[in-house]
Amino acid sequence: MAREAAELPPKETLSLWIREQAQLKALVVDRDTEAWQRDPGFSGLQRVGGVDVSFVKGDSVSACASLVVLSYPELEVVYEDCRMVSLTAPYVSGFLAFREVPFLVAAVRRLREKEPGLVPQVLLVDGNGLLHHRGFGVACHLGVLTDLPCIGVAKKLLQVDGLENNTQHKEKIGLLRAGGDSFPLTGGSGTVLGMALRSHDHSTKPLYVSVGHKISLEAAVRLTRGCCRFRIPEPVRQADIRSRDYIRRTLGAPTPPAPGQDRSQKVQRPKGGSEELEDEGRPPEAHGQGPETAESPRHTRPAAASVEPSCAQ
DNA sequence: GCGACAG
DNA sequence: ATCTTGTCGC
Numbered sequence: 001m002a003r004e005a006a007e008l009p010p011k012e013t014l015s016l017w018i019r020e021q022a023q024l025k026a027l028v029v030d031r032d033t034e035a036w037q038r039d040p041g042f043s044g045l046q047r048v049g050g051v052d053v054s055f056v057k058g059d060s061v062s063a064c065a066s067l068v069v070l071s072y073p074e075l076e077v078v079y080e081d082c083r084m085v086s087l088t089a090p091y092v093s094g095f096l097a098f099r100e101v102p103f104l105v106a107a108v109r110r111l112r113e114k115e116p117g118l119v120p121q122v123l124l125v126d127g128n129g130l131l132h133h134r135g136f137g138v139a140c141h142l143g144v145l146t147d148l149p150c151i152g153v154a155k156k157l158l159q160v161d162g163l164e165n166n167t168q169h170k171e172k173i174g175l176l177r178a179g180g181d182s183f184p185l186t187g188g189s190g191t192v193l194g195m196a197l198r199s200h201d202h203s204t205k206p207l208y209v210s211v212g213h214k215i216s217l218e219a220a221v222r223l224t225r226g227c228c229r230f231r232i233p234e235p236v237r238q239a240d241i242r243s244r245d246y247i248r249r250t251l252g253a254p255t256p257p258a259p260g261q262d263r264s265q266k267v268q269r270p271k272g273g274s275e276e277l278e279d280e281g282r283p284p285e286a287h288g289q290g291p292e293t294a295e296s297p298r299h300t301r302p303a304a305a306s307v308e309p310s311c312a313q
Numbered sequence: 314g315c316g317a318c319a320g
Numbered sequence: 321a322t323c324t325t326g327t328c329g330c
Contacts (some may be wrong), residue, residue, distance in 0.1 A: 053320075055321050063321090091321075093318045100320075127319050137319070158319050202330080208319085320321055 008090060017095050018134065025136040027144045030211045034121065034149065037219040045072045048227060049120030050235025051107065051142070053085075053100045054243035056251070061087050064250070065103035066243035067111060068235060069120045075227065075234045079118045081107050082246035093158075094133040097141035108146045122149040122215065124227065124235045129212035129220075131185060131194035133160050143213020150212030151220040152194070153236055157208050162188030172196070173206055180225050182206075195221045203231040 009017075036044035049069045056062040062084065069079035083106075089099040104125075111119055128137035129152030139152030157165045163185055172183050176198035185194045185208065194210030195217060209221050227233035232240070 053321085055320090057322060060321090091318095091320060093320085096320055132319080152319085154319050156319065159317075160319095 008092065014092075014095070017098055021097075021134050021136040021141075024141065024144045025134070028130075028136070028140050028211075029214045030130065030216070031214075032216045032219055033214040036121065037149070037215055037223075042072065042223065042226065045121055045223075047078070047118065047120045048072045048075075048223075048235050049123040049148075050126075050233070050237070050239040051104045051123060052126045052236060052239035052243050053087075053103065054240065054247055056247055060090070063087050063103075064243040064246045065100070065107055066239045066246065067104065067107035068239045068242060069111070069118050070227075070235050070238065073226065075229060077238055079111065079115060080238075080242055081110060082243055083107065084246075084250060096127055097138040101138060101141050101145065104142055105145050108148070120148065122151065122223065123212070124151050124153050124224065124233050125212055126153065126155075126236050126240070128152040128154045128158050128194070128208065129210040131158055131160070131163075131208060131210035133158075135193075137210070137212075139210065139212025147214075149214035151215060151224060152208075152210040152212045153224055153233055154208040154210075155205075155232070157185075157196070160187070161193065163193070173204075176206060179203070179228070182209075182221055185210075192217065197221055197224060199225060199228040199233070200231050205231065207231070207233075 032038055034044075036042050047069050049067060051065075051067050054064050054066070064082055065085050066080070066082045068077055068081075070076060071078050083103070085103045087099055089095070091099055108119075123142065123146070125139035125142055127139060129139035129143075129150065131137060131152065131154070132140070137152055139150045142148075143150030157163060157169070159165060173196065176182070176196070179198055179201040182195045182197040184192045185196060187193045194208055196206040197209050199207045207224065209217070209224050211217050211220055215223075224233050227235055230237065
């Protein structure tokens, strides 16, 4: 039952969110902190993570949050965690993290508990880092809350601080000749907020890379490039593919019955009729079931009186 | 009224 | 984010 789109938050909520972003932003580290980041070939880097959230078609609440870990430099998936979640916050440009990040933090926590040896050394995040209205995009947010190095990888330019996807910008894109070519995205303040990167020889549309946490912009761009078999970096791409697949497999049985819990969430299975093309009857497996929900409405809780990272490495 | 708007 | 399979091209 597709719940209705969450309404735009009241302005008090937005001001709380802005305050929380400002407090957490003070904790961002925008330089290399790990030895492998300085190495030309990233020697010492073995695991790169990717996160993504995919949505159910007619439903603005149900989604699948996924975390994958790939080996480096082989870029083979060595860990996958997909989980259905119930989003509470609506999408508001500039506040993406408040919608998605609680579930991504939870995924990282599960990984730390179950497979500490597979915790990634860096996370590629679908969205921006410092390239953001207030310099604190989802990649920064997730980085601070997990204390993991994070890179923001956006597919579209966030037009902020004077940055515009205008004719001049498109001209610069046209000058990107080969995979790895890039140019800086300089905000009105003169600060370099990120880089436009041609991630692949056969890709015209650039990626917009920015620092999330505990990595320099130079290393962030170089690593993003090093993760691209196609336009989208493999960790993010795999997280996206697998979360979508998970949703497809879950659609036929939206409410996985947890043993011992007969919370009848009324979900009508497709009737005998030819309502829908069924996938191969693949029972929900591997990971936990039951939509999880972000704890109590964020907007009712006072902004972080304490701004400590919830997970320390 | 019109344009902008990461995912 | 999502709506959508096959098809054309390198």
